[in-house]
Structures are given as C-alpha cells and as structure tokens.
Amino acid sequence: MRLSDGVEWGLHCGVLLGFAGPDGALPTAKLAEYHGVPAAYLAKHLQAMSRAGLLESVQGPKGGYRLARPADQITVLDVVEAIDGEEPAFRCAEIRRRGPTARPAREYKSMCAIHVVMNQADAAWRDELRRSTLADLMVGAIEGAPPKGLEVGVRWMAEAVR
Amino acid sequence: MRLSDGVEWGLHCGVLLGFAGPDGALPTAKLAEYHGVPAAYLAKHLQAMSRAGLLESVQGPKGGYRLARPADQITVLDVVEAIDGEEPAFRCAEIRRRGPTARPAREYKSMCAIHVVMNQADAAWRDELRRSTLADLMVGAIEGAPPKGLEVGVRWMAEAVR
DNA sequence: GGAGTGATACTCGGATATCTGGTGTCCGAGTTTTCGCGG
DNA sequence: CCGCGAAAACTCGGACACCAGATATCCGAGTATCACTCC
Numbered sequence: 001m002r003l004s005d006g007v008e009w010g011l012h013c014g015v016l017l018g019f020a021g022p023d024g025a026l027p028t029a030k031l032a033e034y035h036g037v038p039a040a041y042l043a044k045h046l047q048a049m050s051r052a053g054l055l056e057s058v059q060g061p062k063g064g065y066r067l068a069r070p071a072d073q074i075t076v077l078d079v080v081e082a083i084d085g086e087e088p089a090f091r092c093a094e095i096r097r098r099g100p101t102a103r104p105a106r107e108y109k110s111m112c113a114i115h116v117v118m119n120q121a122d123a124a125w126r127d128e129l130r131r132s133t134l135a136d137l138m139v140g141a142i143e144g145a146p147p148k149g150l151e152v153g154v155r156w157m158a159e160a161v162r
Numbered sequence: 163m164r165l166s167d168g169v170e171w172g173l174h175c176g177v178l179l180g181f182a183g184p185d186g187a188l189p190t191a192k193l194a195e196y197h198g199v200p201a202a203y204l205a206k207h208l209q210a211m212s213r214a215g216l217l218e219s220v221q222g223p224k225g226g227y228r229l230a231r232p233a234d235q236i237t238v239l240d241v242v243e244a245i246d247g248e249e250p251a252f253r254c255a256e257i258r259r260r261g262p263t264a265r266p267a268r269e270y271k272s273m274c275a276i277h278v279v280m281n282q283a284d285a286a287w288r289d290e291l292r293r294s295t296l297a298d299l300m301v302g303a304i305e306g307a308p309p310k311g312l313e314v315g316v317r318w319m320a321e322a323v324r
Numbered sequence: 325g326g327a328g329t330g331a332t333a334c335t336c337g338g339a340t341a342t343c344t345g346g347t348g349t350c351c352g353a354g355t356t357t358t359c360g361c362g363g
Numbered sequence: 364c365c366g367c368g369a370a371a372a373c374t375c376g377g378a379c380a381c382c383a384g385a386t387a388t389c390c391g392a393g394t395a396t397c398a399c400t401c402c
Contacts (some may be wrong), residue, residue, distance in 0.1 A: 001163055001164065001165045001166070001246050001247075001251050002163065002251055002253075002345085002385095003163045003251040003252045003253075003280075004163070004385065004386090005255060005385090005386085006385090006386090007252070008252070008254065008255055008257065008276065009257065011276050012257055012258065012276065015276075027334085027335065027336090028335085028336080029335095033261060033262070034261045034262065034263070035257050035260060035261050036257060036260030036261040036264070037257060037260075038386095038387065038388085040387065040388050040389070041386065041387050041388075043336080043337085043388095044338095044386090044387085044388095046336090047336075047337065047338080050336085050337090057335080057336055057337090058335080058336090058394095058395090059334085059335050059336060059392095059393060059394045059395070060333085060334060060335055060336090060393080060394040060395035060396070061332095061333060061334045061335070061394085061395060061396055061397090062334085062335090062395070062396075063334070063335045063336075063394080063395075064335075064336090065336090076276075076279055084163050085163075089163050089164055089165040089251075090165045090169070090170070091164075091165075092170065093167060093170055095170065095171070095174055095197050095198060095199060096174065096197075096303070096306075096307070098197060098198030098199075099195060099196045099197050099198040100195070100196065100314060100315075100318050101196070101307075101311040101312075101314045101315040101318065102198075102311070103308040103310055103311045107308035107310070107311070108306065108307075108308060109306065109308075110302075110305065110306040111306070112302075112306065113298070113299045113301075113302025113303055113305075113306055114170065114173050114174065114177075114238075114299060114302075116302070117238055117290075117291065117294045117298075117299070118165075120290050121287050121288075121290035121291045122287070124286040124287055124289070124290040125283050125284070125286055125287040125290075126283075127286070128279075128282050128283035128286040128287075129279065129283045132279045136275070136279075137275045137276060137279070139275075140272075140274075140275025140276075140278070141258070141275055143272065143275075144258075144270065144271065144272040144273070144274065144275055145258070145263075145270075146265040146269035146270060146271075148265055148269070149263040149264070149265045149269070150263075152262060152263045153262075153263040156262050156263065164346095164384085166346065166347090167346090167347085168346090168347090189373085189374065189375090190374085190375080191374095200347095200348070200349085202348065202349050202350070203347065203348050203349075205375080205376085206347090206348085206349095206377095208375090209375075209376065209377080212375085212376090219374080219375055219376090220355095220356090220374080220375090221354060221355045221356070221373085221374050221375060222354080222355040222356030222357070222372085222373060222374055222375090223355085223356055223357050223358090223371095223372060223373045223374070224356075224357075224373085224374090225355080225356075225373075225374045225375075226374075226375090227375090
C-alpha cells in the first residue's frame with residue numbers, strides 16, 4: 001500500500017498558495033520550480049485539486065492557481081482525497097460468499113467482520129488527517145524551515161506572486 | 163492508495179486456521195478451495211505469513227499450515243504487515259529541501275510538518291488494526307454467517323482438517 | 325489624450341505514452357506416508 | 364504378526380511472465396494583456 005507522490009506535492013503547493021494570500025495566484029510553472037518537481041506532472045495533480053474545489057484557476061497571462069477558501073478551511077484530508085481519490089484502501093471482495101459454504105447474498109445479515117475492522121481503521125486514518133489544515137502546515141513550515149531558506153523564500157514569493 | 167487483495171485472503175485464511183484448532187493443519191489447496199481463490203497466488207501470501215512467524219508449515223502428506231500462536235495473540239495488524247509490508251503508506255521525499263530555497267540538510271532542525279501529520283495518521287490506522295485479533299474475527303464470522311453456511315462449513319472442516 | 329480593436333502571449337485542461345509494482349503461474353527441494361518384503 | 368526399507372505422493376518455497384495503475388509528457392482551448400490605430 002503506497003500513497004501517490006502527488007499527495008505530497010499537492011500539500012506543499014497548498015501551503016505555498018496559502019502564503020501567497022487570498023488574491024495571490026501562482027502558475028504551475030512557478031509552483032514546480034519552487035519545489036523542484038516536473039511541471040507537466042504537477043499540473044495533473046493541481047487539476048485534480050481544482051476539480052475538487054480546493055483551488056481556483058485563473059486563465060491567461062498573470063494567471064495561475066489560488067486557494068478557493070481560506071487555508072484554515074482546507075484540511076489535509078481534503079487534499080489527500082482530491083489527489084488520491086475517496087475510496088477506501090480496503091475493498092471487501094466478499095470472499096466469504098464464495099466457495100463451498102456460499103449462500104445467497106440476502107442470508108448474510110451483518111457486514112463481514114474483516115470489513116468492519118478495516119473500515120474502522122480507515123475512519124481513524126481519515127479522522128487524523130481531518131484534524132490538520134493547510135494553516136497548521138503553514139505554521140509548521142515556518143517553524144521547521146532554516147532562517148536563510150525562509151528569507152530566500154520570501155523574496156522569491158514577492159517576485160513570483162501575481 | 164490501494165491495499166493488496168492478498169490481505170483479505172490472508173485474514174480469512176487466518177480465521178479458518180483458527181477454527182481448525184492449534185493442531186489442525188490445512189494445505190494451500192484446501193484453503194483456496196474454501197475461499198474460492200486461485201491456489202497458486204494464495205500460496206504466495208501464505209508464505210509471507212509463514213516468514214513473518216504467524217503460520218507454521220508442515221511438510222509432506224497430511225501437511226499444510228497452522229497458526230503459530232493462539233488466535234487471540236495474532237492481531238489484524240500482524241497479518242496486514244506480513245502481507246503488505248511494514249513501511250508506511252506515505253514516504254516523505256523531502257521536497258522542501260529542493261528548489262531555490264534549498265539549504266543543507268543539517269539546517270533543518272525539525273521534521274517536515276506534512277511528514278508529522280502523515281505519520282500520526284499512519285499510527286492511528288495501525289493502532290486500530292492492532293485492537294482486533296483473529297479470535298475477534300472468528301466470533302464475528304460465526305455471528306455474521308448464515309446458519310446453513312455454518313453447517314456446511316463445519317462438515318467441510320471436519321473432512322479437510324488434518 | 326482616450327477609447328476601441330486586433331494580435332499576442334500566457335494560462336489551464338484533457339488526451340496520450342511509459343514504467344514500476346501488484347497479480348498470477350510454474351516447477352524444484354524436502355518430508356512424511358505408505359506399501360511391500362523379509363524375518 | 365511385526366519391523367524395516369525404499370519408493371511414491373504430497374507438501375512448501377522461491378523463481379519466472381503478465382497486466383493494471385501510477386508516472387511522466389504533450390498539444391489544443393480559452394482568456395487577460397498589450398500595443399496599435401483611429402477619433
């Protein structure tokens with residue numbers, strides 16, 4: 001079980017767009033340059049976030065992406081589900097209904113016990129991701145970044161933001 | 163992000179081996195027949211569980227697999243990690259250290275905030291899976307199964323178990 | 325000087341190749357059973 | 364009838380193809396900008 005790399009990229013882009021402010025747009029090329037990732041592939045994930053309603057796109061020159069809502073109203077789970085999809089990691093194949101003991105589906109009253117446990121774990125995972133927002137990550141990014149890097153970042157942003 | 167189908171198979175096999183008792187072994191072919199899955203592929207996952215120390219293998223005629231410990235001492239997490247691997251779903255690529263703001267690694271004092279959140283979610287997921295054991299699943303399997311199916315299953319087991 | 329207009333340049337969006345990891349399969353090594361034989 | 368031994372059959376274990384989904388890329392549709400022209 002492996003989470004797509006695009007999730008990490010999308011989160012970092014969300015944080016950077018949070019710093020760009022509610023009216024500051026950044027195009028795909030700039031976002032890719034800042035994070036050192038291939039722009040063409042990053043575009044795919046930004047589109048997914050746009051479709052999910054997390055980002056707004058602005059066409060034409062001086063265009064780009066901006067956050068569709070304040071950073072404290074976008075959870076980490078929102079980004080993960082936008083890029084990775086909303087379906088749970090575990091999908092019950094109902095193999096208890098196969099083989100020699102198989103019975104008609106209507107005779108199975110309760111959900112498969114394995115399915116229940118997996119759903120609970122999945123819910124716990126999502127709950128944890130829902131507890132953090134992009135605003136929280138922005139705070140963490142500032143605290144964890146080296147002073148020199150922050151300084152360069154601020155200058156870079158002043159030049160890149162629209 | 164998708165969990166391998168083999169995890170579901172491994173859990174069902176673990177439950178069935180739990181019903182077989184501490185000395186009752188079942189070969190791959192029987193386990194596959196009971197669950198209606200391809201035996202050759204199921205073998206791959208049973209081997210993984212054996213390597214992880216969850217199952218004991220018995221060679222030769224009348225051989226097969228049995229649980230290496232009592233069912234209440236094998237957690238769902240044990241099975242998941244045996245088959246799916248122990249590494250977390252999210253792996254931080256440290257892309258914050260790339261691009262124009264990059265600094266030497268030693269200047270980054272704290273862990274990437276995104277990495278922290280992902281690790282917490284991963285831990286919550288694993289904690290939840292650790293709370294249930296094969297013994298719990300056995301109870302759930304009996305309660306959730308149709309009476310007719312249970313009856314057939316008991317007869318099948320009496321004939322198949324070694 | 326100001327407004328209108330056309331060309332331009334830049335943006336996103338979806339459709340298209342490539343490649344890694346899960347899916348599925350096979351045959352060889354090893355061990356227990358079992359059958360036959362001799363005492 | 365009992366013990367011994369060799370062959371056989373059945374088991375697991377790891378090595379080998381195949382395919383779906385993630386990875387990576389490109390070109391076309393659309394729009395705000397900007398320069399130029401005309402009033």
